[in-house]
Amino acid sequence: MPSEPLVADHVLEFPGGYTRTTGPVIGRFLTELRDGRIVGVRTAEGRVLVPPLEYDPDSGDPVTGEYVEVGPAGTVTAWTWVETPLEQHPLDRPFAWALIRLDGADTALLHAVDAGNAKALEAGTRVRPVWSTARRGHITDIAYFAPEVTKIVSPVKAAYRITASRSLTHFLEGIRRGVFTGCRCTTCDKVYVPYRLSCPECGNAITDEVELPDTGTITTFAINNLPDPRAPEVPFVSAYILLDGADIPMIALVGGVPAHEVRQGMRVRAEWVPEAERTLSMSNIRWFTPTGEPDAEL
Numbered sequence: 300m301p302s303e304p305l306v307a308d309h310v311l312e313f314p315g316g317y318t319r320t321t322g323p324v325i326g327r328f329l330t331e332l333r334d335g336r337i338v339g340v341r342t343a344e345g346r347v348l349v350p351p352l353e354y355d356p357d358s359g360d361p362v363t364g365e366y367v368e369v370g371p372a373g374t375v376t377a378w379t380w381v382e383t384p385l386e387q388h389p390l391d392r393p394f395a396w397a398l399i400r401l402d403g404a405d406t407a408l409l410h411a412v413d414a415g416n417a418k419a420l421e422a423g424t425r426v427r428p429v430w431s432t433a434r435r436g437h438i439t440d441i442a443y444f445a446p447e448v449t450k451i452v453s454p455v456k457a458a459y460r461i462t463a464s465r466s467l468t469h470f471l472e473g474i475r476r477g478v479f480t481g482c483r484c485t486t487c488d489k490v491y492v493p494y495r496l497s498c499p500e501c502g503n504a505i506t507d508e509v510e511l512p513d514t515g516t517i518t519t520f521a522i523n524n525l526p527d528p529r530a531p532e533v534p535f536v537s538a539y540i541l542l543d544g545a546d547i548p549m550i551a552l553v554g555g556v557p558a559h560e561v562r563q564g565m566r567v568r569a570e571w572v573p574e575a576e577r578t579l580s581m582s583n584i585r586w587f588t589p590t591g592e593p594d595a596e597l
């Protein structure tokens with residue numbers, strides 16, 4: 300007749316803890332921890348071991364007995380993320396076990412890193428110890444390591460008033476009518492847009508006004524992945540557009556086309572907002588949109 304297997308549960312425990320001696324090397328390390336310092340020991344070859352060991356793990360030779368203060372900051376060399384901490388873990392929230400090479404050390408120390416989330420951590424992340432309030436000469440005297448502060452979010456708001464020059468006012472009056480007003484320098488023959496009163500190239504006063512068409516060619520562009528209140532969506536494209544007949548490009552948004560299809564030489568036309576909505580501003584141009592013509596030679 301089959302019998303049930305005999306099973307007995309045991310717990311091995313030293314109530315109050317198991318007392319062990321540290322030896323001089325680990326003892327020095329823990330004593331320094333209690334005093335808020337982290338030390339390593341120098342090997343005969345000159346390397347600094349943190350935590351210190353009695354023997355050089357590479358050669359087996361005894362270490363020198365020279366203690367070197369390291370850190371306290373260091374660099375994460377490897378880590379593993381603990382999403383669900385266990386009862387005996389140092390933190391009760393998700394954290395990382397990390398190998399941390401403290402500044403001045405040649406080996407890495409294993410400790411917990413409180414990084415908030417796994418994405419905040421990478422090989423090379425700089426961390427600093429957060430010390431326990433009551434230190435007693437134990438590795439937990441360092442409660443955990445925390446990333447160094449590398450960025451802050453500051454509220455930014457600037458209110459200011461721009462007074463348009465006479466030439467810019469004239470240009471914007473054209474934009475309100477749906478016209479690009481430019482000018483031609485009679486000395487060097489360059490055509491500028493927006494309209495201006497002197498030539499930046501030869502310094503002469505400009506008297507010739509020209510109207511430019513609202514078509515042009517993209518000379519260069521950028522795909523922007525950060526939101527901008529002036530742009531309709533992310534990603535959006537800002538481009539330098541050389542209006543037909545102009546000698547210098549102007550910057551504007553490009554729309555009505557997927558960002559990855561925008562290219563140098565692309566022919567575009569301004570898309571104007573309805574006349575009733577126009578003001579004395581560049582926002583009268585919603586964006587430039589492809590005309591569908593073959594690309595232009597740049």
Ligand SMILES: [Zn+2]
Nearest residue numbers: 484487498501
């Ligand atoms: Zn000129």
